[in-house]
Amino acid sequence: GQNIDQPTEMTATEGAIVQINCTYQTSGFNGLFWYQQHAGEAPTFLSYNVLDGLEEKGRFSSFLSRSKGYSYLLLKELQMKDSASYLCAVLDSNYQLIWGAGTKLIIKP
Amino acid sequence: ETGVTQTPRHLVMGMTNKKSLKCEQHLGHNAMYWYKQSAKKPLELMFVYNFKEQTENNSVPSRFSPECPNSSHLFLHLHTLQPEDSALYLCASSQEGTSGPYEQYFGPGTRLTVT
Numbered sequence: 001g002q003n004i005d006q007p008t009e010m011t012a013t014e015g016a017i018v019q020i021n022c023t024y025q026t027s028g029f030n031g032l033f034w035y036q037q038h039a040g041e042a043p044t045f046l047s048y049n050v051l052d053g054l055e056e057k058g059r060f061s062s063f064l065s066r067s068k069g070y071s072y073l074l075l076k077e078l079q080m081k082d083s084a085s086y087l088c089a090v091l092d093s094n095y096q097l098i099w100g101a102g103t104k105l106i107i108k109p
Numbered sequence: 110e111t112g113v114t115q116t117p118r119h120l121v122m123g124m125t126n127k128k129s130l131k132c133e134q135h136l137g138h139n140a141m142y143w144y145k146q147s148a149k150k151p152l153e154l155m156f157v158y159n160f161k162e163q164t165e166n167n168s169v170p171s172r173f174s175p176e177c178p179n180s181s182h183l184f185l186h187l188h189t190l191q192p193e194d195s196a197l198y199l200c201a202s203s204q205e206g207t208s209g210p211y212e213q214y215f216g217p218g219t220r221l222t223v224t
Contacts, residue, residue, distance in 0.1 A: 004151065033212060042113070042199065042215035043152075087152070096165070097213070099152040 002026045004100035006088050011106045012078055020073045020086050020103045028093020034062050034073045035087040037102065043087055046073070075105075083107045112136040113216035115200050121222045122190065130185040130219050132200030140205045141183040142213065143175060146197040158183060159205055190223045197221070 012018040031050040035043040049064035061074040085102040113134045143155040157165035158177040174186040201213040
C-alpha cells in the first residue's frame, strides 16, 4: 500500500527553528509537495521537490532524499502566524497525489 | 485569495435532505478535484475532472454525485447522507500539462454537518 508518515503535532518557540519530517512509501515518485493549512482555511502551496537536495524559499526550506523516501520542511525565525497544519503529499507513478495526515505546528511565545 | 471559491461555507443537513456544493475556479485551469478532509486523517480524493471529463472516482458512495458543466465550475450533489459524511469538503484546481501536473489550488472548503 501507499503511505505517508508525518508527526501528528509539534510545538516550537517563536523565533526558533523547527523541522517537520515526512517519510513515504509510494508506487513510483513524481515529486513531493508541502502545503500549509491554517485552521478553517484552504491548504496553500509551499514547495515542490522532485530532485534530491534543498530548496530554499525565504524562511522556509524543503529537503528531499528519494533514495531514503524522506523529506523535511524547515521553518526558520518562527512567527506566531506559522501556527498551522503542514501537509506532505507525494505524486505517485499515476500522477495521483497521496497525502499525509498533516502535522499541526503550535508556536508558543 | 486563491482564485477558487466554494459555496456554501457551512452546511447542516438532515439525512433525508438533498443539497449541492458549488466550486468555481478563476485561474483558467483544466482540472478540478473534490476532496474530503476529516480530522486527523489524510485528504481523501473523491473525484477528478480533467478537461470536464471525470477521470477518477475513488470508490465514493453513490450518495455523492459530481457534476462538471464546464472547466470553471464543479458541483457535488448530496443526498441521503450519513453522519460519518460530516467533514470539510475541499475543491481544488490545477493546470495539467504535457510536462506533468502542477500544484493544486484549493478553495476554502464547505464544512458539512449531517444530523
